[in-house]
Amino acid sequence: MTESTESIAVSEPAGERLKQLAEAHGVSTEYWDYHGNLAAPSRATLVAVLAALGVKASTEEEINASLTEVELAPWRLTLPRVIVVRSGASPSVPVHLPDGAAVRVHVELEDGGRRELSQTNEWTLPHDVDGVLTGRAWFAIPADLPLGWHTLVAEIDSSPAREAFSATAPLAITPERLEIPAALGSRGWGAMAQLYSVRSHGSWGIGDADDLTELVSFLGDEGADFLLINPLHAAEPAGRMTPSPYLPVTRRFVNPIYIRPEAIGEVARLSGPRRSLVQWAFEEVSAANLSAEPIDRDAVWKAKREALEVIFAADRSRARQRDFERFRAEQGEGLEKYALWCALTEKYGELKDWPHNLRDASSAFVANEARNLTERIDFYAWLQWIVDEQLRRAQEEAKASGMSLGVMDDLAVGVHPYGADVWSDPDSFAPGMAVGAPPDMYNQLGQNWSQPPWSPAHLAETAYAPLRDMLRTVLRHAGALRVDHVVGLFRLWWIPQGMGADQGAYVRYDHEAMVGVVLLEAYRAGAVIIGEDLGTVEPWARDYLASRGVLGTSVLWFEKQHDGWPLQPAAYRRLALSTVNTHDLPPTAGYLADEHVMLRERLGLLTQPTEQVRAEARLERERMLTRLREHGLLGDDPSEREIVEALHRYVVRTPSTLVGMALVDGVGERRTQNQPGTDQEYPNWKIPLADGSGSAVLVEDLPNNVRLSSLLAAIRDEMKR
Numbered sequence: 177m178t179e180s181t182e183s184i185a186v187s188e189p190a191g192e193r194l195k196q197l198a199e200a201h202g203v204s205t206e207y208w209d210y211h212g213n214l215a216a217p218s219r220a221t222l223v224a225v226l227a228a229l230g231v232k233a234s235t236e237e238e239i240n241a242s243l244t245e246v247e248l249a250p251w252r253l254t255l256p257r258v259i260v261v262r263s264g265a266s267p268s269v270p271v272h273l274p275d276g277a278a279v280r281v282h283v284e285l286e287d288g289g290r291r292e293l294s295q296t297n298e299w300t301l302p303h304d305v306d307g308v309l310t311g312r313a314w315f316a317i318p319a320d321l322p323l324g325w326h327t328l329v330a331e332i333d334s335s336p337a338r339e340a341f342s343a344t345a346p347l348a349i350t351p352e353r354l355e356i357p358a359a360l361g362s363r364g365w366g367a368m369a370q371l372y373s374v375r376s377h378g379s380w381g382i383g384d385a386d387d388l389t390e391l392v393s394f395l396g397d398e399g400a401d402f403l404l405i406n407p408l409h410a411a412e413p414a415g416r417m418t419p420s421p422y423l424p425v426t427r428r429f430v431n432p433i434y435i436r437p438e439a440i441g442e443v444a445r446l447s448g449p450r451r452s453l454v455q456w457a458f459e460e461v462s463a464a465n466l467s468a469e470p471i472d473r474d475a476v477w478k479a480k481r482e483a484l485e486v487i488f489a490a491d492r493s494r495a496r497q498r499d500f501e502r503f504r505a506e507q508g509e510g511l512e513k514y515a516l517w518c519a520l521t522e523k524y525g526e527l528k529d530w531p532h533n534l535r536d537a538s539s540a541f542v543a544n545e546a547r548n549l550t551e552r553i554d555f556y557a558w559l560q561w562i563v564d565e566q567l568r569r570a571q572e573e574a575k576a577s578g579m580s581l582g583v584m585d586d587l588a589v590g591v592h593p594y595g596a597d598v599w600s601d602p603d604s605f606a607p608g609m610a611v612g613a614p615p616d617m618y619n620q621l622g623q624n625w626s627q628p629p630w631s632p633a634h635l636a637e638t639a640y641a642p643l644r645d646m647l648r649t650v651l652r653h654a655g656a657l658r659v660d661h662v663v664g665l666f667r668l669w670w671i672p673q674g675m676g677a678d679q680g681a682y683v684r685y686d687h688e689a690m691v692g693v694v695l696l697e698a699y700r701a702g703a704v705i706i707g708e709d710l711g712t713v714e715p716w717a718r719d720y721l722a723s724r725g726v727l728g729t730s731v732l733w734f735e736k737q738h739d740g741w742p743l744q745p746a747a748y749r750r751l752a753l754s755t756v757n758t759h760d761l762p763p764t765a766g767y768l769a770d771e772h773v774m775l776r777e778r779l780g781l782l783t784q785p786t787e788q789v790r791a792e793a794r795l796e797r798e799r800m801l802t803r804l805r806e807h808g809l810l811g812d813d814p815s816e817r818e819i820v821e822a823l824h825r826y827v828v829r830t831p832s833t834l835v836g837m838a839l840v841d842g843v844g845e846r847r848t849q850n851q852p853g854t855d856q857e858y859p860n861w862k863i864p865l866a867d868g869s870g871s872a873v874l875v876e877d878l879p880n881n882v883r884l885s886s887l888l889a890a891i892r893d894e895m896k897r
Contacts, residue, residue, distance in 0.1 A: 190236040191219065197239055198222045200246045201229050202632060202684035204667070210616040210712055217681035224672035225681050228606040229633065251305045251312070254343035255330055258639040259317070260689035262352045266319040268296050271330045275302045275311040278333040283317075283347060286324040293317065293328075321349045323696060325639075346639035350692035351699050354725035356833060357655075359580040360704075363832070364401030365891055366584070369839040370759065370849055371405040371434065372421075372471060373865045376875040378438070381464035381476040385566035386436035388583070389573045390875050396577025398888050402656055403574070404584040404836060406759070406861075408434055408567075410596070413518040413556065415525060417473045419861040420850075422588040422660065423627065425595030428646045429514050430567065432559035433476060437483040440562055442490040450486055457483040468872045470862035484562075488555050503561045510600075510645055511557055513537060517596040519552035520545060527594035537600050564652065571653040581655035581704060587646075589661040589668075590627025597642075598628060604642050606631045606683075608673045611664075615678055616711055619852050620783040622677030629668050632685050640693045647694060651701035658753070662707025662726070665690040666717050687717075691724055706753045706834070710734060722751045727834060730754040732827055733761065733796070740795075742803045748830035755836040756823045759849045763838060764820050765868060766846035768797060775848065779857050816868075817844075817883060821890040828894035837891060842884035844868035 195205040203225050209215045217225075223233050232238040250256075254272050261267055273279050281293040298314040328347045334340040374383040374391060392403050409424030410431045411417045417433070418424075424431070437443070437454055446454070460479045464472070492500065504511060520542075524530045533541040546553065567583075574582030590611050591597045598605055605628040612624040635643065651657060659665070666687040671680040698705050706727040709718055718728055730752045735743040748754055757764050762771045770793050777786050801819070804810040807829070809822040820841055828835050840849075844867045851858045865873045867883075878884060 190239055193236075193239050193243060194219065194222055194233055197231065197233055197243050197246070198226060198681075200243070201226060201231055203229070204682040204684065207614075207682050208712075209614060218679065221672060221675065221679055221681050224608065224675075225670050225683060228609045228670070228672075229631065229683075248303075248305060251303050251310050254332070255328060255345035257636045258346045258348070258689070259328060260348045260350060260640075260686075260692045261317050261321075262692065263321075263323055263349055264319055264352055266316050268298060268314040268316050269293075269328065270300075271313045271315060272305075272310055273313065273330075273332045274335055274338055275309040277311075277335050277338070279313055280331045281315045282329050283321065284327040284329060285322065286326050287322070291318055291321065317347070321347075323349050323351060323699065325696075348639075348689075348692060348696060350696040351725075353723070354695045354698055354705060356704065356725070357580065357702065360401060360833075361580070363834065363895075364580055365828070365835040365837070365895055366400045366402035366404065366579075366581070367395050367839050367842075368404040368755065368759075368836045369406075369865075370421075370861070370863075371408070372473075372861070373849070373863060374839065374875060375465045375864060375872070377462075377465060378436070379462070379465050380437070380458060380480055381461035382433060382471055382473065384434045384436045385563065385570055386439050387875050388434075388567070389570040391878075392570060392574035392579060392583065393577045394875070394878055396574055396579045399578070399892055401579055402581040402584045402834070402836075403579075404656075404658060404753075405586060407586040407588045407660070409588055409591075410514070411473075412521065412526075412592075414522040417477055418592065419471075419473060419859075421586075421861060423590075423592050423625070424588055425517075425592045426514055426597045427588055427591055428510060428597070428649045429560050430563045432484070432563050433473065433480060435480065435484065435559065435563050435566060437480060437487060439566060440487050441496060442487050442492055445490050446487070450490070453486045454483040457486075465874065466872050468864055468866040468870050470859040471864055473862075484559065485555070488558055500558060500561050503564065504557055507560070507649070510649075511560060512553070513600040514596045515553040515556035515560070516542070516546050516549070517599055518556040519549040522552060523549070527599055535599070537602075567653045571655070574655070579655070583654045584656035584658060584704075584706070585650055585654040586658045587650060587660055589664050590625060590629065593626060593628050601642065604630055604634050604638070606670065609670045610673070611668050612671050612677045612680060613669050613711065614680065619781075621781075621853065622680075623852060624671050624677040629670055629683065630685075632683070636686065636689070640689065643690065643693050644697060647697040648701075651697060651703050654701070654703060656704040656706060657698065658706045658708060658729075659694070660708050662709050662721065663713050663717055665694070665707075687720070691721070691726070695724060695726075704834075710758070718749075722749070725751070728752040730830070730832060731758050731761075732756045732823060733767065733800075740799070742800050744803075745807070745826060745829040746831065748832050750831045750833060752830075752832045753834040753836055754827050754830050754832035755838065756820075756827055756841060757838055759838075760852050762848040763840035763845045764823060765816055765841070765844055766848065768816065768819060769846070770794070770797075771846065771848070775851055775858070779851065779854055781851075781853050817886070821887055824887060824891055825894045828891055829897075835891070835895075837887065839865065839884075842887045843873045843878075843881055844883055845873075 198205050206216050226233045231242050283291045293315040296314040296316050300312040302309050302311045326347045328345045331342045371383045376387050407421040408430045409427045410429045457479045461476050571582050610624050611627045611629045615622045667682045667684045669680045670683045707721050708729045773789050773793050776782050804822045809825050847863050849863050850860045
């Protein structure tokens with residue numbers, strides 16, 4: 177086992193106690209790297225991570241004191257901070273109270289009902305807690321409680337030394353397993369697209385909600401069950417807009433760049449001159465629809481924002497105004513804080529450049545700014561109402577066109593370190609930490625995604641409110657949700673500030689609670705959950721997710737036997753979304769041409785000799801073609817198009833519940849959307865949909881695209897077998 181030789185001011189016995197302390201707080205002191213070797217974080221890493229969790233561990237004295245606190249902390253709580261229970265289970269919940277005092281416990285149900293709890297025969301030796309002899313009583317949760325969020329109440333009688341008191345704790349009853357909707361049947365298929373890349377003649381240089389509506393209508397008519405799109409999370413409202421949809425300022429709200437201005441009802445109320453302003457703004461960027469050059473989000477947002485300002489200023493009917501007000505009331509404080517952050521960003525720039533007295537969202541200075549920025553706050557709240565309406569229309573069209581699931585949203589793993597979520601709720605995040613991934617086969621230096629991780633302790637203290645609020649908003653107009661890096665519900669790779677991506681440590685989360693909360697919100701929304709479980713994922717985690725009805729993710733190029741040969745179709749998982757490729761690889765046409773090797777070589781991302789990597793890619797491709805021929809899917813001298821269709825037929829022959837086809841594969845695109853490990857070196861997340869010759873492909877072109885029609889027919893034909 178390897179470990180850094182970095183030292184801290186502790187002796188070797190204290191070093192072992194440091195590891196004990198780390199494990200007690202969910203920080204793994206060992207992990208298996210992608211080479212199969214047992215590795216360990218350095219001592220400096222453990223101390224830094226523990227500090228981010230609010231645990232002091234720099235000296236022997238601090239380590240010993242923190243270990244004592246680990247033992248006493250649960251005894252200081254009358255009830256656990258939150259209880260998350262599977263439906264049908266009847267676990268016992270501890271109640272801490274003065275030794276000898278009487279206690280009664282009941283549940284106040286979400287619907288207003290009440291259930292009494294029975295005390296069990298379990299007994300624990302009393303503890304001295306801060307000078308008070310404290311006992312522990314156990315009460316059984318009834319197995320037949322309904323799904324939902326309830327409140328556990330403990331009423332402790334008075335004693336000679338203490339008055340009577342009560343304590344409460346949130347109690348969540350979650351689905352044992354999330355079932356596949358009956359409308360889907362035994363399995364289904366769909367498409368995958370980066371929405372920003374799929375444009376029409378009416379787009380403003382970027383794909384939007386109106387394009388989404390047209391796209392799902394077309395795919396639904398073709399027999400598809402879903403369309404997986406990139407995360408639509410909000411980005412910066414002013415200044416440079418981060419291209420990556422996986423680095424948003426908030427995961428709860430939507431990027432208004434996806435609004436189609438002309439589809440807003442108030443446009444009809446504009447005067448001729450005011451409507452001309454909207455048209456002129458459109459003309460500034462509409463020519464880009466026909467270009468295959470990288471998308472310029474900043475130019476698009478500038479033009480759209482000019483138009484949206486004009487439309488916002490238009491009169492709204494009484495009914496429309498009341499709809500807007502109801503939306504704001506429903507979204508509550510979360511929306512108001514986000515809109516305020518947008519207004520402050522517009523005024524002061526990036527959060528790190530704000531006046532110091534505005535960096536605390538609860539300060540009087542911020543409250544004063546909010547009064548001065550009322551109209552701008554209204555504008556940013558209005559944008560969320562408008563984009564919500566347009567996304568609702570897209571999902572309604574998807575279901576009307578015959579899709580069983582409709583839109584499948586994507587949930588990013590984290591948020592921007594200077595974004596709205598971090599500013600409005602800083603206690604939810606671990607300070608001085610970034611989320612990433614240790615080195616693996618495709619990213620041999622590791623990855624730092626620059627996103628601050630949620631604090632496991634704060635999540636429990638708030639009954640997972642940040643997770644719940646986010647899920648409820650994301651699932652408003654979606655029939656399925658892909659959770660990027662789903663193992664983040666189990667553990668995340670935390671990287672201390674100033675350290676390399678390979679110098680992090682895994683921090684564990686309460687996956688039983690996290691997954692339970694996700695399933696409860698998905699159940700309420702009638703949605704399917706798909707977990708992106710690629711890369712380094714322990715097998716037991718995949719088994720656990722499958723047991724809860726969460727689909728995994730299988731990518732053909734990554735699914736291999738122990739001998740390196742492609743996995744046989746029958747060996748794929750049933751509970752999975754299986755695809756030929758993913759957005760972190762070139763489209764299939766490019767992958768077959770080794771463009772994933774050439775691009776990494778050009779960008780200096782290879783840590784092995786180029787010829788070795790080329791040889792490995794060639795062997796991978798030859799084995800795959802051999803496998804296709806074994807199944808009678810390919811002739812001796814196939815064209816690129818025939819290989820692409822054969823690969824998709826191969827995936828359809830798996831037992832996977834869902835099968836996905838990337839739209840880029842349907843039109844012959846060769847350029848990758850994202851090259852992991854790069855920032856400015858490659859135009860990540862800016863590539864518009866184009867064909868193999870480099871010509872832009874628009875939404876209107878899709879029904880008559882011969883290559884796409886042939887691939888869709890191949891998938892439908894194979895699904896019937």
